[in-house]
Amino acid sequence: xxxxxxxxxxxxxxxxxxxxxxxxxxxxxxxxxxxxxxxxxxxxxxxxxxxxxxxxxxxxxxxxxxxxxxxxxxxxxxxxxxxxxxxxxxxxxxxxxxxxxxxxxxxxxxxxxxxxxxxxxxxxxxxxxxxxxxxxxxxxxxxxxxxxxxxxxxxxxxxxxxxxxxxxxxxxxxxxxxxxxxxxxxxxxxxxxxxxxxxxxxxx
Numbered sequence: 001x002x003x004x005x006x007x008x009x010x011x012x013x014x015x016x017x018x019x020x021x022x023x024x025x026x027x028x029x030x031x032x033x034x035x036x037x038x039x040x041x042x043x044x045x046x047x048x049x050x051x052x053x054x055x056x057x058x059x060x061x062x063x064x065x066x067x068x069x070x071x072x073x074x075x076x077x078x079x080x081x082x083x084x085x086x087x088x089x090x091x092x093x094x095x096x097x098x099x100x101x102x103x104x105x106x107x108x109x110x111x112x113x114x115x116x117x118x119x120x121x122x123x124x125x126x127x128x129x130x131x132x133x134x135x136x137x138x139x140x141x142x143x144x145x146x147x148x149x150x151x152x153x154x155x156x157x158x159x160x161x162x163x164x165x166x167x168x169x170x171x172x173x174x175x176x177x178x179x180x181x182x183x184x185x186x187x188x189x190x191x192x193x194x195x196x197x198x199x200x201x202x203x204x
Contacts, residue, residue: 049192050129056189059182060123060140066175067116067147075109075168083168087113105157108150112172115147119179126186137186144179151176 071084090106101107122140126133151173158164 045196046193047196048131049194050131051192052129053126053133053186053189056133056137056140056182056185057123057126059178059185060119060126062123063144063147063175063178063182064116064120064123066171066178067113067120070109070112070116070168070171070175073167073171075166075172077164077166079166083109083113108154108172109168111150112147112175115143115150115179116175118143119175119182123182126182132191133186133189137183137188140179140186141183144176144183147172147179148176 071087072082074080074082075086086106086109090101090104090110093101093104093106094110119140122136122143125136151169154165154169154172155162162169
């Protein structure tokens with residue numbers, strides 16, 4: 001009787017990888033399929049919203065209204081001459097030349113009233129929706145700084161004493177302050193960016 005030959009079960013040789021299969025160190029690589037691969041979202045585009053700037057617009061409109069109100073009250077205490085009379089006299093001096101106009105001491109009411117009128121128009125435009133209002137803010141800042149220069153000149157001419165100022169000068173100070181605040185608000189407000197609403201993909 002032949003002795004049964006004891007054998008050790010052998011390890012099957014590694015399966016050769018096909019030419020088009022990925023391999024790792026010569027062995028076939030198993031790559032797990034991701035179910036979400038075919039559902040990957042493409043690049044999402046951002047959308048800049050068009051919106052009004054009501055706070056800046058309200059401040060500039062108030063500055064314009066205040067400049068109009070300064071025409072109805074006196075600027076210097078003890079004098080009955082109102083802002084409208086000062087404004088008209090200032091326009092008359094303009095015909096004599098810019099130098100004479102600046103030396104007359106009447107350019108301040110003209111600068112405040114005209115600057116306030118510009119700020120009123122720009123403030124109304126700020127209520128219209130737009131991507132950004134920076135250009136309007138820059139224009140408003142120029143008008144507001146013109147009114148501010150007029151007010152500071154009045155204060156410097158009075159040795160920084162407000163004792164001789166009447167209601168018209170205080171209203172002019174309000175015009176400059178509201179104008180600067182509204183202009184800076186319009187300039188520094190960043191555009192609001194959002195993503196468009198996602199459209200549901202119909203099932204396949």
